[in-house]
Each structure stands twice: as C-alpha cells, then as structure tokens.
Amino acid sequence: MVIEGENVQEEGLVPEESVVAQSLRDAILERRLGPGSRLPEEQLVEIFSSSRGRIRRVLLALAREHIVVIQPGRGAFVASPDQEEAKDVLATRRMIEVGVLERPCQPLTEERLATLRQVLKEERQAHKTHDAARMIRWSGQFHLELARGLGNAVIAGIVSELILRTSLIIAIYERNNTTCCLKADHDLLLKSIEAHAWPEAARLMSRHLLEIEHNLDFSVSVKPGLSLKLALLG
Amino acid sequence: MVIEGENVQEEGLVPEESVVAQSLRDAILERRLGPGSRLPEEQLVEIFSSSRGRIRRVLLALAREHIVVIQPGRGAFVASPDQEEAKDVLATRRMIEVGVLERPCQPLTEERLATLRQVLKEERQAHKTHDAARMIRWSGQFHLELARGLGNAVIAGIVSELILRTSLIIAIYERNNTTCCLKADHDLLLKSIEAHAWPEAARLMSRHLLEIEHNLDFSVSVKPGLSLKLALLG
DNA sequence: AGACCACATAATGTTAACAATATTTGTTCA
DNA sequence: TGAACAAATATTGTTAACATTATGTGGTCT
Numbered sequence: 001m002v003i004e005g006e007n008v009q010e011e012g013l014v015p016e017e018s019v020v021a022q023s024l025r026d027a028i029l030e031r032r033l034g035p036g037s038r039l040p041e042e043q044l045v046e047i048f049s050s051s052r053g054r055i056r057r058v059l060l061a062l063a064r065e066h067i068v069v070i071q072p073g074r075g076a077f078v079a080s081p082d083q084e085e086a087k088d089v090l091a092t093r094r095m096i097e098v099g100v101l102e103r104p105c106q107p108l109t110e111e112r113l114a115t116l117r118q119v120l121k122e123e124r125q126a127h128k129t130h131d132a133a134r135m136i137r138w139s140g141q142f143h144l145e146l147a148r149g150l151g152n153a154v155i156a157g158i159v160s161e162l163i164l165r166t167s168l169i170i171a172i173y174e175r176n177n178t179t180c181c182l183k184a185d186h187d188l189l190l191k192s193i194e195a196h197a198w199p200e201a202a203r204l205m206s207r208h209l210l211e212i213e214h215n216l217d218f219s220v221s222v223k224p225g226l227s228l229k230l231a232l233l234g
Numbered sequence: 235m236v237i238e239g240e241n242v243q244e245e246g247l248v249p250e251e252s253v254v255a256q257s258l259r260d261a262i263l264e265r266r267l268g269p270g271s272r273l274p275e276e277q278l279v280e281i282f283s284s285s286r287g288r289i290r291r292v293l294l295a296l297a298r299e300h301i302v303v304i305q306p307g308r309g310a311f312v313a314s315p316d317q318e319e320a321k322d323v324l325a326t327r328r329m330i331e332v333g334v335l336e337r338p339c340q341p342l343t344e345e346r347l348a349t350l351r352q353v354l355k356e357e358r359q360a361h362k363t364h365d366a367a368r369m370i371r372w373s374g375q376f377h378l379e380l381a382r383g384l385g386n387a388v389i390a391g392i393v394s395e396l397i398l399r400t401s402l403i404i405a406i407y408e409r410n411n412t413t414c415c416l417k418a419d420h421d422l423l424l425k426s427i428e429a430h431a432w433p434e435a436a437r438l439m440s441r442h443l444l445e446i447e448h449n450l451d452f453s454v455s456v457k458p459g460l461s462l463k464l465a466l467l468g
Numbered sequence: 469a470g471a472c473c474a475c476a477t478a479a480t481g482t483t484a485a486c487a488a489t490a491t492t493t494g495t496t497c498a
Numbered sequence: 499t500g501a502a503c504a505a506a507t508a509t510t511g512t513t514a515a516c517a518t519t520a521t522g523t524g525g526t527c528t
Contacts, residue, residue, distance in 0.1 A: 012297030012304045040479070052480095053512065057294060063246030064298045070246045073519055075480065088339075088386040095333045095389065105325045152322040155329065158392055274509070286510095287482065307489055309510065 009157055013061055020048045021058045028067055028078060029140060029167045030133035035080035039068065067164050079168055083218045086169040090213040093162050094206055096155060097143065101193075101202040104150040108193065112149035119145055120190055127183050136167065142186050166212070173216040185211075243391055247295060254282045255292045261466055262301055262312060263374060263401045264367035269314035273302065281466050301398050313402055317452045320403040324447040327396050328440055330389060331377065335427075335436040338384040342427065346383035353379055354424055361417050370401065376420050380427075400446070407450040419445075 010018040027033040044055045059076040062068035069079045081089065119142050126134035140163040147159040185208045192201035244252040261267040278289045293310040296302035303313045315323065353376050360368035374397040381393040419442045426435035 009300075011300060012294045012302075014306055042479075051512075056480095060246045060291060060294060061298055064295055066243075066245060068246075072248055073480065075520090085388070088388040091339045091386055092388045092392070095330065095337070095339070095385070099329045099333045103329070105322075105329070151329075152325055154319070154322040154326045154396075158326070162388075276509070285482075290510095307510065309490090 009153075013057065014054075016050065017054050017058050017061075020044070020050060020055065021061055023048070024058070024062060025067065025164060026137075029164055030136055031167065031171050032133070033078050035078050035168050035172050037078040039076040039078065041075070065161050065164065067168060079165075080172060081165060081169050083173075085165075086173060086216060086218075087213070089162055089165045089169060090209060093143075093159070093166065094209045096151075096159060096162075097147065097209065098202050098206045100147060100150045100155065101198055101205055104198075105152045105155070106150065108149045112145065113194070116142065116145050116149065116190060116193070120186055123183070123186060139186065140164075140167070169216070170212070173218055173220060175215050175217040243387075247291065248288075250284065251288050251292050251295075254278070254284060254289065255295055257282070257466060258292070258296060259301070259398060260371075263398055264370055265401065265405050266367070266466070267312050269312050269402050269406050271312040273310040273312065275309070299395050299398065301402060313399075314406060315399060315403050317407075319399075320407060320450060320452075321447070323396055323399045323403060324443060327377075327393070327400065328443045330385075330393060330396075331381065331443065332436050332440045334381060334384045334389065335432055335439055338432075339386045339389070340384065342383045346379065347428070350376065350379050350383065350424060350427070354420055357417070357420060373420065374398075374401070403450070404446070407452055407454060409449050409451040 010021065013021060024033070024039075039059065041052050041055050041059070044050070044058075045052055048055070059068055059070060063070045063076070066081075067079050068076050070076050119138055123135065123138035123142060126138055143163055144156060144160055147156045151159070185204065189201060189204050189208065192198075192204055244255065247255060258267070258273075273293065275286050275289050275293070278284070278292075279286055282289070293302055293304060297304045297310070300315075300319075301313050302310050304310050353372055357369065357372040357376060360372055377397055378390060378394055381390045385393070419438065423435060423438050423442065426432075426438055
C-alpha cells in the first residue's frame, strides 16, 4: 500500500532536495539515525549523489523542523531534544490531536476512514512480523491520517513535524521497549471513531499520548547510532 | 517597553541572518510588505548589507514558515495564501488558542499576567494614536504571550508562525478596515483570564477568531504593496 | 600517566565568477 | 494601436576554489 509521504509540504525545496530531506526524515523516524548523529556534508553529497549546496539547503530545512541542529563551525547533527522539549512536544500533540477529535474541522469522510483502516492493517502486519521500522512508520501514519481527516492541511503539517520529534524523543528516553506494547491503542481508537463516540475517542487519544509520555525515563543519557551509510542506504 | 521578538526560535540561522529574517517578518506582520511582493536577492543584499548566500538562506527559512514562496527560476515573493489556506490557518489558531485556554499546559504566573497587561496597554496606546503598524504588532504579541503563558515553547512557536500567516491573510481579504474595531476583544479576554473564568475566556477567544474569519471577503483580488526599500528602511 | 602545546588533517563557511533562465525593452509588421 | 518577435538586460542557479575554523595526532615536559 502506498500513501503520500509522512511529511506534507516541501516549500522552498526543489524536488531533488525533497527526496534527500525525506530520506533523512525516514531514517530519523525509523530510528536508523539516532539523536546526536553527525551529518557531514561531504558524506551526504556522496550518498545522495548531490551537491554541497543542495545538502546545505536540506540541512537548514530540517533544522527549521527541529530534527536537526546546526552548530556553526561544527556541522549538522540529528537533534537531541532535552527533557523540557520532550514534555512540550508531547503536551502539544495532546492539545492538538485531542482537540481534533473533540472538535473536528471537517467530518471524517468514508474514504479517509478506509485509509485509516488500511493503515491500521499495515501496522498490525508490521507488528506480527516484528518489523520495528515499519511499525513506527505506520503508527505515525495513523496519527497523521487522523489529523488529515479531522483537521486540515495546516494541522496535518504541524502534526507531521511533531511526530518526527516524538520519534527522536522516544529514541532517547524510552524505558524498555514499551513502544510495541501500545499496539492495541490504535485499534480501540479507530473503533471509537467508527462508532462516532468522539468523547471516548478523545479520552483514548489523551491517554495514549500520556502513556507514551509516562513511559519516558529521563534519567538515561545517550545511545549510539548507526553509521551514516548503513542508516541511509542499508 | 521591550519584549522578546515576535518569533521564538531561529534554528539553523546565524545571528546576522536572524536579524534579516526578523526584519522581513516585521515588515510582513505590519503590512509594509504586502502579499505577492517580489523579494529580489540583490536588493535585499544592498538593504541589509549582507551577502547573497545569507539572503538565500533567510528566504528559504521564511519559505518554510509559509510567509514567502520561492518560485524556482523566478525568485522569492511574499506569500499570498489562498482561501483554503486562510480558512485552515484560522481554524488551526482556533483549535490551539482555545485549547490553551480550556486546558492550559501550565498555570499563568503573575509575572506573565503582568506582561499581558502591559501588552494590552501598548495596544490601547497604539489604537489611540492611530498607529496601525504598532496596533497589529501588539495585537499579535497579545496572542503570542497568551500561548507562552498558558501553553509552552512549542505551542508558542506554532502560534507565532500562524500569527504571521494571519497577517498576510487579513492583508489580502479584509473587508473594510474591520481590524481596528476588534480592539475591545482583548480587553474582555484579559478580564476573563484575570477572573480565572476559563470557559468564558475560551468562548471569547473562539468568537474573536471566528469574527476575524467572518470579516474576510474572499471575493477581492490582490492589492499592491510598497517598494522594498520603503517597506524595509522607511 | 596526564596535562599541555604545536602541527597536520579534515570539515565547514564564504566568495566570486559563470551558466542558465526570466523579464523587459525595443522593433517590426499587420 | 497592438500583437509578435528578437535582442538586451536583469535575476536566479550552480560550481569550484579558497579562507576559516574545528578536530585529531603526536610529542614534550612535569
């Protein structure tokens, strides 16, 4: 199944740059690229057969999305959100994603509902085959599709960015592979939505996001990541 | 009175670039630069005594904020949000800014409340002296300070961006200088907040933003803007 | 061993020149 | 007059070379 990319808009980037940006976002989302990883321009040029100018534009764009940090004179790194940022990102997601369920900007069409079911199916499939990367990807896609269906394009763009930041946060602070256990949450959520039980759905979403937040352990420090080539090509 | 700039974070830009970016944001916020205005690199280089490389980075950053559009091969222009985007931006603001009042991420400290009062005072002052630019600026600042005080840094960043987009939207679609008439809204809002009457405050905020939306006239077309030098230096 | 310093290496930051492309201007002709 | 074309101009896109700045290495001294 093919669904439009995780991210929604690529303002200011030419198509070739979008591809690079999306590859990096994918690698970050699926945790092949961990927080703090160096992103040397020259290596990225090689990997993507691009030019330094283009790579630099992409890195700036990703810095503006808060998933990359540019340290002047030192280079670009995958971001390592601190505890405060982690809490803020989760709280913001709660505000928006619960808000969208409580007071939708638009009614959920049958078509979008079908997409949601399909996404959930993919998520279950990934879970069954223990494919962690695909699990994360489709889990995020579920949240994004909800924002698309009940919210609007602007909200979807915001949520898309927050999902990526969440992925980094979980990569740093997750307690003990708790992520996988939350699988049932999306099932219940979709059931409530199908039943038009919006208050119940909102409650589930709130609990779902709070649970993620509560499963974070802010006492841990850093974790090493893969090498660039392995992360982006392997 | 001095309050930190409208925008919150300048990830990936060096200070000199931030200054240019903020100048352009200011010009757009205060409607000295209108939707559709051309932004030729060479002129910006002259005006800000900067280099093309820097200007280009700034333009990309602003494109990512949806207040500038880069047309490949043609250059950068101040964005002209269409009707759909206008409705989405206002709906998103409603969702977030009402949400922040209904379920604050943090209690409003006395210090922040004082700032809000001060901002409102400036707003009234600007209104009394018929200083349109300052009116817009402080009006936006009021919304931003609310997001800072009741939300968090992430929410404030989002709201900050949405305020700028709203300024462009109003510049295009405002019916008949209705903006100035909404002055009393912020007064009432602050009164409700001071009385801890959150549901009432939320209702007022919702009405306030809906009113802005309803005062838009989507039948109008474009309006000309000032010259670059006049807008940015005058 | 460990702190310190100088050098070598590698990475990023910057610039200027050139190439490619739009836009404007000017001319011709119907 | 105004439509159509062509040349001139102006603007953006791209690259490569260079300057600047970090990083790593090796050696010396205490």
